[in-house]
Amino acid sequence: MTRTATLRSANAANPGRLLLGLGLLVVVVLLMLQGFLVLRDGNLPKLANALLAIVWGVGGVAALYFTLNLVVESLNQRLRNFLQPFVFVGPAALLLIWFFIIPTFRTAALSLYDRNSEVFVGLENYITTFTDREMALAIRNNLLWMVFGTAFCVGMGLLVAVLADRSRFENLVKISIFLPMAISFVGAGVIWKFIFYYAPEGAPQIGLLNALVVSGGGQPQAWLALLQPWNNFFLILVLIWMQTGFCMVTFSAALKGVPEELLEAGRIDGASERRIFFGITIPYIQGTIVTVTTTILIFTLKVFDVVQAMTGGQFGTDVIGTQFYRQLFANRNFGAGSAIAVVLLIATIPIMVYNLRQMARQKTM
């Protein structure tokens, strides 16, 4: 009896609930607007402001979902079935379309205009971007990052994963290699600037690298300022230190997924450990290797923080990311900045296409 009643009420429209839902929706929206104004002009003490902001942001989003759903569920079944998915997916779609997809096209359009986005200049920004000496240097450095940064992160990650897999101390090893991932690039910048610190000959060397060089009888070096273009590699070292952990953990999980029978079959056939590794293990974890490599490739393509924090792009260490930032903020040149962003985007398109084709092939949808 009650069950039928619930079912019936679930099928038909419910004007009372609709009114209630609409009313609540208006209240939530008004409250959020009010909170927005209070926060924007915020004269509250720091901690109170922070707390209010957290409650407003998180509570507001939850309340919006709740009331929107209340409205939709009070409609009749056909309308409800049609509208409810949009309540669920709508906010995400709205944010992604409004702040991510449309801006991408707008950036492409802006890149065809002058520095103030007023005069159409065609491909001029791209021509300047690709003929500019600084930009050429930045692109070369970015390639160094992408080739050497990616190769070493992936290589070291795989090496450590394979070695740790055979050791009793696996967890300890993993945590120590993985820990730098929790550190910001800015924090890492301070850590490594201190390691690369240069004091003139004769003065106490308080930077670890120069102390090692001097105790070995060498001359102290200004690692980050001089020694171009090798200084780029000292910056890349920081990336390797931070990202090897990610590669290692991912490979480690993939290695554990290689079926023991396959390896055993190889051993029975008398294959050496090395042949088993290259003949069985590597092909088996191929998919993971591709994913990890593309992840790090994109990471190195976008690299910004570590260069900005350690050299600010000086001493011939500029990368595309720092050039973008400089065009945007130091030069206020929106045309050139957008052109650089589009170059970055185009560089990622092959990986994007690969991902989409993988998705279509796996039929995950």
Add this chain to the structure above:
Amino acid sequence: MKSKAQSMAGQKRRSTFVLNIVLFVLCTAWIIPTLGLLVSSVRNRDAINTSGWWSVLPHQAWTKTRSFDAPTGTGDGPITIEGVSATFEQFREGVTTPDGKRLKWEGNRRLGVIQVEEMQWTMDTNFTLANYERVLAPVDARVKETLRDGSVVENPGEDIGPAFINTVTVAVPATIIPILIAAFAAYAFAWMNFPGRKMLFAGVVALLVVPLQTAMIPMLRDFVGLQINGTFLAVWLAHTTFGLPLATYLLYNYISQLPRETLEAASIDGASHFTTFLRLVLPLSLPALASFAIFQFIWVWNDYLVGLIFLGGAPSVRIITQRLVDMVGTRGQDWQLLTAGAFISMLLPMSVFLALQRFFVRGLLAGSVKG
């Protein structure tokens, strides 16, 4: 036969030993940078500037054992002390005796003291929390510092506390809001039918690799138009948007794998999608939600670029990474302050990471192994 087995076992043991040595060296190399930062942050300015942080480890150094008044009335020629002859200048530099001691003349020619030093194992364990005190103190505070010569100077504080609070204000909503929005969307992608579903999901996958620089300029303009640029709201919106593709993708992977029968049973019992989502799917997805939460929290906490562009540099909203970069600019040589500031900025993400690393690793794997 037996001896062959024994030698194989011996070989195995030896290779395990070599393996562990290699791993030990690697781990040490990976930990040393962070350790150096931590140790330096508790040493005072003089100690940092005159010796490497590794001098806190046991090492051999000249250590004063005794001293006596220097001879007076000496001429310009060699002076003999404790059976060693050298000029005054040489004694000022330190003269080594045949039995391995070092004599050093402190003070001037008339009123000097001879320090007798011996090579001894020592550790520099003079630790202090004064750096942290100064980094956290407000700008108008006068933090006292005792220099090596005994004089006391007063320094202004660096006041990074507010930047820490600002980062919390940015990071907590920028972690929870995208998860909430992404979980709803992931449920819709996995268990609901609607026009445009496939295309929208393909959009999410495509956006996974789009550099955020691509969207920044128009986004900045919209925020300026809405008059929210430089407020926390702007940076939440930015982090939420940039975090959504990965969050939706990860949660979709998890939520779409939930057993169909469980969800259908709920729907037969008359539960609406909203109730099913709230009462069933969210609790079941807790591991996936937790792993993304940790991932996003650490990402947002450590972010520099998004905060820099959408919050600007105003002291009232400045986040900790910005504050640290400012300190690198203004206090570039004051390693005692930089290391303490950097360590404070790392404290929270590192604790979260160490406490919940299991979830964190699982989240990473869900994103990369399956994808």
